[in-house]
Amino acid sequence: QSALTQPASVSGSPGQSITISCTGTSSDVGNYNLVSWYQQHPGKAPKLMIYEDSRRPSGVSNRFSGSKSGNTASLTISGLQAEDEADYYCCSYAGSTTYVFGSGTKVTVL
Amino acid sequence: QVTLKESGPVLVKPTETLTLTCTVSGFSLRNGGMGVSWIRQPPGRALEWLAHIFSNDEKSYSTSLRNRLTISEDTSKSQVVLTMTNMAPVDTATYYCARSEAYEWDYWGQGTLVTVSS
Helix, strand or coil: CCCEECCCEEEECCCCCEEEEEECCCCCCCCCCCEEEEEECCCCCCEEEEECCCECCCCCCCCEEEEEECCEEEEEECCCCHHHCEEEEEEEECCCCCEEEECCEEEEEC | CCEEEEECCCEECCCCCEEEEEEEECCCCCCCCCEEEEEEECCCCCCEEEEEEECCCCEEECCCCHHHEEEEEECCCCEEEEEECCCCHHHCEEEEEEEECCCCEEEECCCEEEEECC
16 A cells, blocks of 8 residues: 655644645545544654544543545644644555555644 | 563664564453554654554554564463564664554554664
8 A cells, every 4th residue: 555645744833723634545544434643752652643533532632633534634733832743644544454654744833 | 551562683684584572561462352563664754554463363464565574472471473574674663563442553662673784
């Protein structure tokens, strides 16, 4: 499978909202409600932020929200904070118990 | 408290076989629906899913790496083992193991950096 397409970088000022897109195909993102999003700070393991397209795990700030339309999923961070500066990866179930990650997006808080 | 910890060689030579072990605690590999994946990340690059093993011992592999990977579990030791054959410099990466109860990974190990070099 080819990696899902994400913008290389997104930036915003504190307090603003930003949205990261994740584009796949009708065989992965568009075929299952199983997109998850991970936050990764430098030198750290990824952290689950969103699962099943839009569900938020316990303990994750409600400033993080997920959505999907067709073959494109999105992660929105509202009320941007300095601690949100990190890399973000989407991942989709791709059938036959396989998974595909996105190319990753670096979020910069200006 | 759920934890996962990867262990294995720091350095392997080209053409060698890599064996990595993920030791888990705080949950049982026998629990229905539970699974563990191996995921890697080359320096400065994106995450890549490699393989997954379910509690019923069903296994799945990345299509592109299927011929080189084997995932197995030793439930008595609470360990999941990944072997990757014919290692090459492009396989240099941090290798993570991560737990899933469904279709996402809620707990991750700290990762282990494996360098492939002669």
